[in-house]
Amino acid sequence: MRTVVPVDETAEETPSTVTLRFRYAPEAVPGQFVMLWMPGDDELPMSLSYTEGASKGVTVKAMGDTSRKVLSLRRGALIGVRGPYGHGFDLTPRRVLVVAGGSGAAVLAPAAELASRRGSRLTVALGATTDSELLFAGRFRAMDAEVVIATDDGSAGEHGFVTAPAARLLEERPFDAVWTCGPEVMMAKVAQSARARGVPAFCSVERHMKCALGMCDACALGPYHVCLEGPVFEAERLFAETEFGRFHRDASGRRQPG
Amino acid sequence: MAELAVQLAGLELRNPFVLASGIWGESGVSLAGAWKAGAGAVVTKSIGSSPRPGYPNPTIESYDRWGMLNAMGLPNPGIEEYPKEIAAAIESGATVVGSVFGGSPEEFATLAERMAATGVAAVELNLSCPHAEGYGTEVGGTPEAVGEIVRAVCRSVRIPVIAKITPNSVDPAALAVAAERAGARAVSAINTVRGLAIDVHLRRPVLAHGLGGLSGPAIKPVGLAVVWQIAAQVSIPVIGIGGVTTAQDALEYLMAGATAVQVGTAVAFEGVSIFGRLARDLSTLLDQLRLPSVAASVGAARAGAGAPRASATGR
Numbered sequence: 060m061r062t063v064v065p066v067d068e069t070a071e072e073t074p075s076t077v078t079l080r081f082r083y084a085p086e087a088v089p090g091q092f093v094m095l096w097m098p099g100d101d102e103l104p105m106s107l108s109y110t111e112g113a114s115k116g117v118t119v120k121a122m123g124d125t126s127r128k129v130l131s132l133r134r135g136a137l138i139g140v141r142g143p144y145g146h147g148f149d150l151t152p153r154r155v156l157v158v159a160g161g162s163g164a165a166v167l168a169p170a171a172e173l174a175s176r177r178g179s180r181l182t183v184a185l186g187a188t189t190d191s192e193l194l195f196a197g198r199f200r201a202m203d204a205e206v207v208i209a210t211d212d213g214s215a216g217e218h219g220f221v222t223a224p225a226a227r228l229l230e231e232r233p234f235d236a237v238w239t240c241g242p243e244v245m246m247a248k249v250a251q252s253a254r255a256r257g258v259p260a261f262c263s264v265e266r267h268m269k270c271a272l273g274m275c276d277a278c279a280l281g282p283y284h285v286c287l288e289g290p291v292f293e294a295e296r297l298f299a300e301t302e303f304g305r306f307h308r309d310a311s312g313r314r315q316p317g
Numbered sequence: 318m319a320e321l322a323v324q325l326a327g328l329e330l331r332n333p334f335v336l337a338s339g340i341w342g343e344s345g346v347s348l349a350g351a352w353k354a355g356a357g358a359v360v361t362k363s364i365g366s367s368p369r370p371g372y373p374n375p376t377i378e379s380y381d382r383w384g385m386l387n388a389m390g391l392p393n394p395g396i397e398e399y400p401k402e403i404a405a406a407i408e409s410g411a412t413v414v415g416s417v418f419g420g421s422p423e424e425f426a427t428l429a430e431r432m433a434a435t436g437v438a439a440v441e442l443n444l445s446c447p448h449a450e451g452y453g454t455e456v457g458g459t460p461e462a463v464g465e466i467v468r469a470v471c472r473s474v475r476i477p478v479i480a481k482i483t484p485n486s487v488d489p490a491a492l493a494v495a496a497e498r499a500g501a502r503a504v505s506a507i508n509t510v511r512g513l514a515i516d517v518h519l520r521r522p523v524l525a526h527g528l529g530g531l532s533g534p535a536i537k538p539v540g541l542a543v544v545w546q547i548a549a550q551v552s553i554p555v556i557g558i559g560g561v562t563t564a565q566d567a568l569e570y571l572m573a574g575a576t577a578v579q580v581g582t583a584v585a586f587e588g589v590s591i592f593g594r595l596a597r598d599l600s601t602l603l604d605q606l607r608l609p610s611v612a613a614s615v616g617a618a619r620a621g622a623g624a625p626r627a628s629a630t631g632r
Contacts, residue, residue, distance in 0.1 A: 060378065060379045060380070060381075061375075061378070061516070061523070063516060063518040063519060094374070094375075096374070096375055098516075098519045098521060099521070100373070101373045101374050101525070102373075102374035102375045102525075103374070137518060137519060139375070139516070139519075139523075269371070269374060269376045269377065269389065269392075270376065270377045270387070270389075270585070271377075272377065272379060272385075272585040273584070273585055273588060274340055274341070274377075274385075274581075274582070274584055274585040275339070275340075275343070275376070275377070275387075275389060275392075276340070276341045276342060276343035276344055276347050276362070277343065277392070279341075279343060279344035279346065279347045281346055282346055282347075282349075282350050284347075287588070308343070308344070308394075309368075309370065310370035310371060310392060311368040311369050311370045311371070311392050311393060311394050311395065312343040312344070312362070312368075312392060312393055312394040312398075312402075313368050313394040313395070313398050314394075314398070314401070
């Protein structure tokens with residue numbers, strides 16, 4: 060069920076983020092994820108940052124040991140891929156506000172690209188800790204979207220979290236949907252701003268994942284499993300039915316705050 | 318309409334389809350979900366004395382619709398934390414069986430006692446995980462060891478004790494006999510069959526742990542054989558496990574001598590809605606075969622080298 064393929068290409072997107080491109084034919088919807096195996100190391104869920112055609116891609120931020128090792132992969136290195144799994148974004152809304160925090164832009168860029176080509180009007184609020192960590196600003200600008208930047212340290216765009224311009228944009232103009240990915244507290248905040256304006260928000264949620272087949276329960280989130288019903292959820296369902304924004308489970312299944 | 322409810326070790330199950338341990342059992346809300354979907358009872362993930370992350374990924378290899386190889390490594394939040402989860406399952410009204418794993422009779426007894434305190438209807442002892450050092454098959458591989466553990470647990474709890482037996486033994490039935498003698502009220506069989514997957518491009522085992530356990534339709538004949546042998550040698554009920562995906566699979570186990578079955582891997586094929594479907598399909602199948610109840614089908618394949626018994630012909 061795994062396909063072992065060589066890494067075709069690597070690209071350093073930011074000092075802490077790398078994109079791997081590889082040939083993997085199965086069709087994917089933006090928002091879906093693959094299980095990416097580094098032989099000899101862990102296998103991790105990764106949302107696709109390039110979903111179209113046979114050349115797929117993931118964009119990885121150095122977080123744990125394994126993602127750090129992913130960053131050191133070179134062209135020709137063999138990786139295992141299975142999937143794509145889960146549900147992606149509904150690309151039909153016409154006026155979409157995209158709110159990306161840090162590496163969250165990885166999953167939102169392909170969704171925005173496809174929706175934009177199909178005629179949706181995109182407004183992007185892109186946030187990062189600092190200027191050099193802004194991910195895919197070029198990709199968003201290339202799709203004829205209005206891009207608003209915010210950095211925690213003020214080195215580019217507005218000074219502060221991306222939740223502020225997101226809330227302001229929601230007050231200023233009408234949207235049919237909000238798509239967001241980033242730290243969970245950020246997504247929860249964005250979703251609350253959207254709810255205040257009556258706009259449905261869709262969040263790409265991350266949970267510890269093992270089987271990705273709806274069996275092991277590692278990614279249980281309320282009555283859902285992120286690998287099956289997610290990773291993209293409508294925020295109202297998350298708030299009403301799950302622990303979203305309050306706790307997640309570690310590899311043992313223990314509840315951890317945040 | 319054939320009667321689906323069964324009595325098992327003092328428990329009343331609304332149907333014979335039980336969610337197997339390890340599937341959907343880390344979160345109490347998930348267990349409640351399996352119950353609401355129609356399971357006759359639900360078994361928790363195997364819980365140990367302390368939190369355990371399990372093995373690194375890859376923990377699973379799947380083979381289309383015929384099998385699944387896993388080495389999860391007994392991940393669980395530990396008995397301290399788990400009551401938090403189990404509460405949601407019990408509140409839903411589910412019949413919950415608490416699975417525990419230990420490395421010694423004393424550890425099993427302590428865990429079972431604490432599990433019983435959460436309000437579960439029974440405990441199932443994991444004497445059969447094939448891939449965890451110091452646990453499972455390694456402590457439940459001989460009749461003597463099984464007897465010792467079951468005896469210790471039976472002294473510490475009042476609720477029914479179910480022993481889950483390994484197929485990775487020369488004589489699984491002897492393990493069941495030992496469990497019965499030590500006081501077990503039922504035995505579950507089988508756990509996964511030890512297996513291995515190799516990737517030829519990478520020239521290495523696929524699972525991070527190397528060895529794993531095979532589940533799913535591929536192991537149904539193995540499970541049936543073990544249940545067949547066990548049922549001939551014990552008088553306590555047997556819970557058949559291994560590859561149950563259809564009502565007919567379940568009926569095969571029942572006719573081999575099982576009183577109920579557990580369903581695991583098939584949940585990956587079609588979600589927990591499988592429980593509602595299995596119950597409906599079994600009811601139809603029993604009607605077609607003129608069997609009035611699940612109970613009437615139990616052991617139906619055993620009498621006189623398989624000749625239908627009076628109760629099996631419907632009269």
